[in-house]
Amino acid sequence: MEWLHRKYDYDLVVIGGGSxxxxxxxxxxxxxxKVAVLDYVEPSAKGTKWGLGGTCxxxxxxxxKLMHQxxxxxxxxxxxxxxxxxxxxxxxxxxxxMAEAVQNHVRSLNWGHRVQLKDKKxxxxxxxxxxxxxxxxxxxxxxxKESFLTAKNIVIAxxxxxxxxxxxxxxxxxxITSDDIFWLKEAPGKTxxxxxxxxxxxxxxxxxxxxxxxxxxxxxxxxxxxDQQMAGLVTDHMQAYGTRFAxxxxxxxxxxxxxxxxxxxxxxxxxxxxxxxxxDSVLWAVxxxxxxxxxxxxxxxxxxxxxxxKIVVGADESTSVSNIYAFGDIGEGRPELTPTAVKAGRLxxxxxxxxxxxxxDYDNVATTVFTPLEYSCVGLSEEEAVGRHGQxxxxxxxxxxxxxxFTVAERDASQCYIKVVCERGGEQRIxxxxxxxxxxxxxxxxxxxxxxxxxTLSHLKETVGIHPTCAEELTKVSITKRSxxxxxxxxx
Amino acid sequence: xxxxxxxxxxxxxxxxxxxxxxxxxDIFAYFSGNVIKMTTSEPTVRGxxxxxxxxxxxxxxxxxxxxxxxxxxNDFKKTLKLSGVPTLLRYGTPQxxxxxxxxxxxxxxxxxxxx
Numbered sequence: 001m002e003w004l005h006r007k008y009d010y011d012l013v014v015i016g017g018g019s020x021x022x023x024x025x026x027x028x029x030x031x032x033x034k035v036a037v038l039d040y041v042e043p044s045a046k047g048t049k050w051g052l053g054g055t056c057x058x059x060x061x062x063x064x065k066l067m068h069q070x071x072x073x074x075x076x077x078x079x080x081x082x083x084x085x086x087x088x089x090x091x092x093x094x095x096x097x098m099a100e101a102v103q104n105h106v107r108s109l110n111w112g113h114r115v116q117l118k119d120k121k122x123x124x125x126x127x128x129x130x131x132x133x134x135x136x137x138x139x140x141x142x143x144x145k146e147s148f149l150t151a152k153n154i155v156i157a158x159x160x161x162x163x164x165x166x167x168x169x170x171x172x173x174x175x176i177t178s179d180d181i182f183w184l185k186e187a188p189g190k191t192x193x194x195x196x197x198x199x200x201x202x203x204x205x206x207x208x209x210x211x212x213x214x215x216x217x218x219x220x221x222x223x224x225x226x227d228q229q230m231a232g233l234v235t236d237h238m239q240a241y242g243t244r245f246a247x248x249x250x251x252x253x254x255x256x257x258x259x260x261x262x263x264x265x266x267x268x269x270x271x272x273x274x275x276x277x278x279x280d281s282v283l284w285a286v287x288x289x290x291x292x293x294x295x296x297x298x299x300x301x302x303x304x305x306x307x308x309x310k311i312v313v314g315a316d317e318s319t320s321v322s323n324i325y326a327f328g329d330i331g332e333g334r335p336e337l338t339p340t341a342v343k344a345g346r347l348x349x350x351x352x353x354x355x356x357x358x359x360x361d362y363d364n365v366a367t368t369v370f371t372p373l374e375y376s377c378v379g380l381s382e383e384e385a386v387g388r389h390g391q392x393x394x395x396x397x398x399x400x401x402x403x404x405x406f407t408v409a410e411r412d413a414s415q416c417y418i419k420v421v422c423e424r425g426g427e428q429r430i431x432x433x434x435x436x437x438x439x440x441x442x443x444x445x446x447x448x449x450x451x452x453x454x455x456t457l458s459h460l461k462e463t464v465g466i467h468p469t470c471a472e473e474l475t476k477v478s479i480t481k482r483s484x485x486x487x488x489x490x491x492x
Numbered sequence: 493x494x495x496x497x498x499x500x501x502x503x504x505x506x507x508x509x510x511x512x513x514x515x516x517x518d519i520f521a522y523f524s525g526n527v528i529k530m531t532t533s534e535p536t537v538r539g540x541x542x543x544x545x546x547x548x549x550x551x552x553x554x555x556x557x558x559x560x561x562x563x564x565x566n567d568f569k570k571t572l573k574l575s576g577v578p579t580l581l582r583y584g585t586p587q588x589x590x591x592x593x594x595x596x597x598x599x600x601x602x603x604x605x606x607x
Contacts, residue, residue, distance in 0.1 A: 111586045
């Protein structure tokens, strides 16, 4: 192609070096495209910043799962005594040791991404990208120096950042978000987590697990969008496990006391009273906002959803401008998950290189909430299934089970539960699977393949379980909700 | 005028001494096994050596004989966490290039020149 006058600097410029942006740019480069990726991290309000890799690597999935593991190990150490291990009381946790190890691992991943991009000949620019026109991207340094790149196609994968409440005095000056929690040099101490999203519950969960006095403040419901019965089991377990919950409460102000502690004043909507308490840290987990404001989208004509601020995208990740695409957390209506961003990015790269026409399938994507009692699911929640098909056309099989490992450890398994939502008639196609219990993500991954293959209740019941496991309980469900019978599993 | 200091050491003890004698410096270390038949990546690394930051240190470390290296409990594996030779690393940072990566000039240059 050398003899053709190269019209643009690049075949593809990707703005955003997170899970999606990196997958897309590397795939495109491997398919022979000339690619550049711009990644830039605006420091958080507290000044936290990080390297290449996006939210997942730096302030999301990775550090979260490692800290969740730290908390689980704390519980395991306590269980260990019942299994014969001689472990001195009290067992204590050192934040600095955990944080350093987690942060070092994250830094090795930042480096790993740098090596991969270089190796695959993707040009990496640590610049804040924005659109000048449909084929020109402006890159800006921290000091404001500008440079320009032209591209045949532009992909926006800038993701999102945690929101701060705008109407609560002291929120931003004194509070932190998930952008900061994993990079703290010292333990957060007595913490108020505001919000009941999976971010809020996961953070509150591991903080409790490592011994921090933690309270979760919930305005209305927990895990909005998830099956609410399962959400209840998750929060019930957290409460039994030591996290305090303030239901129906709304923070009003945060003040710093002379001691350095934070005084939070809130309204309890259930009693109508105003309450206060002091905390060492306040963690806002009240939602995430798309990183779209500084992109210059309106100037170029890229349509944005007025309510959410996210970019309106088609099934092929296209935007309202023909050569500009957007995917990952920035896309309106898209799951805010790493694996969907990665897969969508790779498929988009293949389509842009003319190698494929395959679109991303966003249905039946399995997920897991890594709370102290983990919750995994794939497919529809019970409410969604009822909403779509009607109560009469749905059958829900369920079981309360007890993980074998909990017996000797004398652990309460009241919230360990499985639910299979399926069609009532015909082949009884499975519409949704829900599981609370240990290793929820590991348990659910294989079953999500089954859903993709159109698994029915008979398929599930004909599957022989692996014994003794928690996962096998999914193959043994027989009690329906409709029957009203006791769904507690008895021994084998 | 040399922009960087080169140090040649044999074995773990010598390596540790070379590092402790140069506290506060930007140290790049290249670990090599006793290569007789294998192609060495040394020429690739040496080819980029002019790109080392000013005032930095380049330690060329021979890890020792084959049976010493094969032992999974040797100090390089246990303490320095080396997984293979050759390894090129920037001491005290997660920046590391292992085995085939050391044969790629662009990766070596990236480690020497980028932050």
